[in-house]
Amino acid sequence: MERVDYCVIGGGIVGLATAYQLLxxxxxxxxxxxxAAGSLASHQTxxxxxxxHSGIYYAPDSLKAxxxxxxxxxxxxxxxxxxxxxxxxxxxxxxxxxxxxxxLGRLEExxxxxxxxCERLDQAELNRRxxxxxxLGALFIPSTGIVDYGEVARKLADLISAAGxxxxxxxxxxxxxxxxxxxxxxxxxxxxxxxxxxxxxxLQSDRVAEMAGMKIDVQIIPFRGEYFELPESKWDxxxxxxxxxxxxxxxxxxxxxxxxxxGSITVGPNAVLGLAREGYPKFSVDLKDVGRYLRFPGxxxxxxxxxxxxxxxxxxxLFKGSYLQECRKYxxxxxxxxxxxxxxxxxxxxxxxxxxxxxxxxxxETDRMIHVLxxxxxxxxxxxxIGEHLAGxxxxxxxx
Numbered sequence: 001m002e003r004v005d006y007c008v009i010g011g012g013i014v015g016l017a018t019a020y021q022l023l024x025x026x027x028x029x030x031x032x033x034x035x036a037a038g039s040l041a042s043h044q045t046x047x048x049x050x051x052x053h054s055g056i057y058y059a060p061d062s063l064k065a066x067x068x069x070x071x072x073x074x075x076x077x078x079x080x081x082x083x084x085x086x087x088x089x090x091x092x093x094x095x096x097x098x099x100x101x102x103x104l105g106r107l108e109e110x111x112x113x114x115x116x117x118c119e120r121l122d123q124a125e126l127n128r129r130x131x132x133x134x135x136l137g138a139l140f141i142p143s144t145g146i147v148d149y150g151e152v153a154r155k156l157a158d159l160i161s162a163a164g165x166x167x168x169x170x171x172x173x174x175x176x177x178x179x180x181x182x183x184x185x186x187x188x189x190x191x192x193x194x195x196x197x198x199x200x201x202x203l204q205s206d207r208v209a210e211m212a213g214m215k216i217d218v219q220i221i222p223f224r225g226e227y228f229e230l231p232e233s234k235w236d237x238x239x240x241x242x243x244x245x246x247x248x249x250x251x252x253x254x255x256x257x258x259x260x261x262x263g264s265i266t267v268g269p270n271a272v273l274g275l276a277r278e279g280y281p282k283f284s285v286d287l288k289d290v291g292r293y294l295r296f297p298g299x300x301x302x303x304x305x306x307x308x309x310x311x312x313x314x315x316x317x318l319f320k321g322s323y324l325q326e327c328r329k330y331x332x333x334x335x336x337x338x339x340x341x342x343x344x345x346x347x348x349x350x351x352x353x354x355x356x357x358x359x360x361x362x363x364x365e366t367d368r369m370i371h372v373l374x375x376x377x378x379x380x381x382x383x384x385x386i387g388e389h390l391a392g393x394x395x396x397x398x399x400x
Contacts, residue, residue: 004030005396007185007194009173009208011035012045013149013380014372015200016156016167017387018394022198023163025395031165032192033157034185036172036204041153043278044202045380047345049227049258049266052076052086052145053378056093057246057253060113063361064378067389069114071382072143078384079147082155085261091144091241094126094135094330100245104139107245117142132237134332144241146261149380176212176369183212183368196394199371203277203348209371214364218373219296222277222289223252223347225269226317228339235263242330250309255326266342267327267334270316280344301355350374361386363393370394 005026008019011033019033037043052075055068079086095101104120111118119140121129126138157167171187176197178184183197201208206220230237242257252271259265276286293299303310316323320336327334350358350373362374370393379386 001184001191001193002032003193004032005195006031006394007183007192007197008033008200009185009197010200010202011037011040011153011157011167011169012043012200012202013041013153013156013383014202014375014386015198016040016153016160017383018198018200018390019160019165019167019387020156020163021384021387021391022394023160023165025391028164029396031160032194033160033165033167034171034173034187035167035169038170040157040167040169041150044345044348045153046150047280047343048149048377048380049256049269050146050148050260051241051258051378051381052147053381054091054116054141054143055114055378056107056111056116056118056141060110064359064376064382065114067361067382067385068378069116070385071378072145074384075147075152075381076145078152078155084147084151084155086145086147087261088143088145089240089259090140090142091243092121092126092130092133093139093141093243093245094133095137095245096135096329098136101136103245104137107139111139111141130238130240130242132333133242133330135330140240146241146259148261152383173208173211176208178212178366178368180367195368195396197369198390198394199369200375200390201372202375203346205348205371205373206350209364209373212369212371214366214369214371216364216373217353218350218358218362219293219298220277220348221293221296221299221302221351222274223271223349224274225271225345225347226282227266227268227342227344228323229342230265230267230338231340232264234338235265237265237331244330255323257327257331267339268342269345270313270323270326271347272313272317273310274346277346277348280346282344296351296353298351298353298355302351302357305355347376348374349376365393
């Protein structure tokens, strides 16, 4: 059994940022990062819209708000330092009704609390900036950016290796046993004895925590986010990120138009219950995943509370015309032919047994372990300060 100071489980951007920050804090420490998939950033990190979020949506006292603002700045600084392309086209939150105009006012007040620059646009100014977008007004957040988070993740892995850490892919953890002075972690190929373990297992975070003997009252419910891509002839359709005004009564944000760093424009996502935690092709099914959440009372509470929304999202998933109507609320010129296939993403949504959807970061800790049980959007944006926070909790002291 190999002895190391730190073991990090999970090769998504949060796990990589945590390992990177640990080695920044404690140069020369021995560290191994274990990723079950054959490549890094193969799940949520590599299946999102690539947005560097400003943090405007989040409650001022939440970890999401704290980490998002710091994360946006640190992500841009990291990209500049390491030559990773990013851009700041800015985001337009587009109001299409009087109710949404009123919500824009509240978001503008929240931006002021967060110290975010924003600009209120009337209908004429919105139309001047985005002729293909229809709305009564908008809120412009100039700091919102775009990047390829897979590229950021790969650079973090390179830096971890350069600092003496090891990043191992294809390493599925099969057992975790905590002792008073160490944690033993075994994969199919090797076993490690570490002094501190940090698990950032994303879609499998609840299973990894339970494997380690943690008593938790949450389960990961996978929500599938389906995207489309506009044809290359329409890659100049919008120049800003175009987002709907969030409805506080709905659990997810809704469909938006997002320019990407490679020049394309994605449309989406919707949010439907996933039938496999890691099955990205449409109609993927994992009976083990489905059976687990069907036995979980929290799922049924969520279903009862969001029945109308669920029906609409399933309809949008099955019928492109229905999905198109969501887009046409603020992009009326789009047609079915404009919605080209694009790879889906799967969100790891932590749900309590009483049906509470957790919207903030959630950690579970013991003397020698930290498990990240919920890392919702903007986890990619916030990865560096999240990693710093986790490293601060996990870093070894002389007596440890």
